[in-house]
Amino acid sequence: MRLAELSARSGVSTATIKYYLREGLLHPGRRVTATLAEYDEDHLRRLRLVRALIQVGRVSVQSAREVLAALGDEDLDRNSRLGTAVWALPHGPAPDEEDPATESARRSADELMDRLGWSYGRSGEATAPAYGMLVSAIAALARLGYPCGAGDLEPYARAAERVAVTDLDLVERYGTPEEQVEAAVALTVLYEPVLLSLRRLAEAEESRRRFAGP
């Protein structure tokens, strides 16, 4: 398809598509003449992913480029490609190592992961950004005096495990390893606001059940 059709089918303006091409977020089309290029379904799929990252996930162009580089690395298996891509997503501020709450938060995070049998990216090995995000969030709870021990956190982690099974079931609907890894990254980002809004709605239902007046 030509640029105009790629634009119509993706809902992304031709100016934005040209910008993504210049920034290396989209691989060049197949040159037909000096001024015309041909695009295919791979371009369309990649364009959707780029929009998910940049417009919904508020990922910078630089980070998006790192995510995409990881996705395209054919030397890695699916699991490593996915890990590297999610690693490149933004994760908020790193833990504040000057703060005494950080060290005890790290102990709570490690105790939690021991209980769950999780080993990915925790302290000691190469530390995953999502692990740092967890430690920062626990430290904020601790500083403010709110419950944040491994026992308090465990039911949330069990819910996260069920969510992750659903996530990967969605991902496995896609046919090729390439499509699966792309979908995994897009769905990680796009389902975050879904989850947070559903939690607020579920809280409102549960609050009504417990607390509503006569």
Added chain:
Amino acid sequence: MRLAELSARSGVSTATIKYYLREGLLHPGRRVTATLAEYDEDHLRRLRLVRALIQVGRVSVQSAREVLAALGDEDLDRNSRLGTAVWALPHGPAPDEEDPATESARRSADELMDRLGWSYGRSGEATAPAYGMLVSAIAALARLGYPCGAGDLEPYARAAERVAVTDLDLVERYGTPEEQVEAAVALTVLYEPVLLSLRRLAEAEESRRRFAGP
């Protein structure tokens, strides 16, 4: 306690506490002399909540004032106070009514809520911001061609229900209705990064289980 002790116990600088007092986010201390005021445990607890909202939840001072006004409204029961307070939290952009994806996203959201027996804040009645956030998130998935039917979303909603039960169990550890409503708002905000980071870690574990090479 005096201002200096309130600052030491909360970890909030005296300058910031004075700013919160001027902005009406903290009620004035009990005047002892013309230049001295006395603060109590209520001030400390309120100060923690204000920090949770502003520093972790990135809530504006104006929104924080609305959240706190709802919490303090003694004409409302606990459920209504909590609902009004969570209503005042930021929820991202409202659904784009110009976009055809919004109308079908609203139908998916309503079908999902029918399946769950949820009725809080959906279209037709006064629409809750969390419902708008859900519709926007579903519309973004639909525009990009990712799965977002009511059946796709249902497992996420079931996980959100379990999270909400855990949330309200934590809240009920607090003694008075005032403390419970304050804790509910703080924990809604503070546990969001916990949940998102746990999901990413759980995804990494599940991805390794399914996709890791030999």
